[in-house]
Amino acid sequence: MFTTRKTYQPYRSPFDPCPPLTPKTYVTAPNLYIGFQPPRLPQYAPYEALRKGTTWKIFYDPYCGPYEQMKRNERT
């Protein structure tokens, strides 16, 4: 499955001073995969595109921080 978030498990030492943060994640944004943008890709409506920061659905990749994700979980 295609994702723009990748995870990995760093080595865990029995002597790690901090509790390990695993898995670790990093972002691989859509611009890494597309090369020269092909013609006639799906678009957002103009007003929505202005809010999202891009016209092209394929490039939209929002990022939420830990506080927001926590709040989102509380709501659901």
Added chain:
Amino acid sequence: MWIYEKKLQYPVRVSSCNPKLAKYLIEQYGGADGELAAALRYLNQRYTIPDKVVGLLTDIGTEEFAHLEMIATMVYKLTKDATPEQLKEAGLGEHYVNHGPALFYHNAAGSPWTATYIQAKGDPIADLYEDIAAEEKARATYQWIINMSDDPDLNDGLRFLREREIIHAQRFREAVELLKEERDQKKIF
């Protein structure tokens, strides 16, 4: 020449007076991968880049100033009614002593902006690769700031700016593709 539109590229809203967040945000104002560095980098490199991509550097460099203005508005709103005491608590005491309520081009750790943050090598590929790296670093910086921020309204604006970094990186990657192309094998859509 530029024409100024007296509005922000994206509305800036801030939920609460939070000078600590302003201290982090200033990284994108006067930091190495901030909007000022980006704007000056692109608008300077464009003189010595092939004609095909001069317009791209002009457009993106100009947009970076629009982003700079948004960051400035965010920092201003986060600090405008803070007392010296609150600024001190947020770690902005040194800033207040030097600049009072004013903004200044320095990074989150207080180092002033310097031209050594940017490069112009005069080699189109080297310069565009620097630009791609700068956009990806700015995208990462926005992620780290969003991770530190508990202000949903502010994060909304930061998410917009981060999305623009993704698009800019995409366009710089396309510029590299344009310059790589053999002149007799033009792709026509």
